[in-house]
Amino acid sequence: MANVLTRLARTIESRKGADDKKSYASKLFARGPEKCAEKFGEEAVEAIIEAVKGDKSKLTEEAADVLFHLLVMLSARDVKLEDVYKELERREGTSGIVEKQSRSK
Numbered sequence: 001m002a003n004v005l006t007r008l009a010r011t012i013e014s015r016k017g018a019d020d021k022k023s024y025a026s027k028l029f030a031r032g033p034e035k036c037a038e039k040f041g042e043e044a045v046e047a048i049i050e051a052v053k054g055d056k057s058k059l060t061e062e063a064a065d066v067l068f069h070l071l072v073m074l075s076a077r078d079v080k081l082e083d084v085y086k087e088l089e090r091r092e093g094t095s096g097i098v099e100k101q102s103r104s105k
């Protein structure tokens with residue numbers, strides 16, 4: 001069974017071109033990829049604020065908002081979640097330090 005992120009990504013993808021009065025994701029898509037990116041940034045900032053405050057319950061909720069808006073932003077630019085998973089898998093087992101050095105070349 002697909003995990004919740006994979007299922008949510010599929011649902012979000014299915015909202016492209018759907019009625020934006022019935023779907024929040026459709027409403028975001030209709031406003032364009034720049035707006036989707038802006039909303040992701042706003043949600044990330046809200047999560048940062050809760051992380052700094054140390055409220056675990058609110059940080060959990062904000063993290064869910066961040067993941068939802070990340071998926072919308074990726075979909076708005078036709079980046080597949082599967083490809084993000086593949087990139088994470090490629091990095092698995094390598095040290096973060098080595099990874100950083102290989103990317104800065």
Ligand SMILES: N=c1c2ncn([C@@H]3O[C@H](COP(=O)(O)OP(=O)(O)OP(=O)(O)O)[C@@H](O)[C@H]3O)c2ncn1[C@@H]1O[C@H](COP(=O)(O)O)[C@@H](O)[C@H]1O
Nearest residue numbers: 008011012015022023024025026027039042064065068069
């Ligand atoms: N997981 C989510 C989810 N997380 C957060 N949000 C929405 O993100 C919005 C964030 O709140 P904001 O105050 O920042 O935004 P807003 O004022 O409502 O809207 P803006 O005009 O600022 O964009 C809220 O409206 C939340 O409902 C989500 N909306 C939808 N989903 C899921 O996405 C799927 C598709 O949803 P629809 O597109 O609505 O069918 C469904 O499975 C939903 O459960």
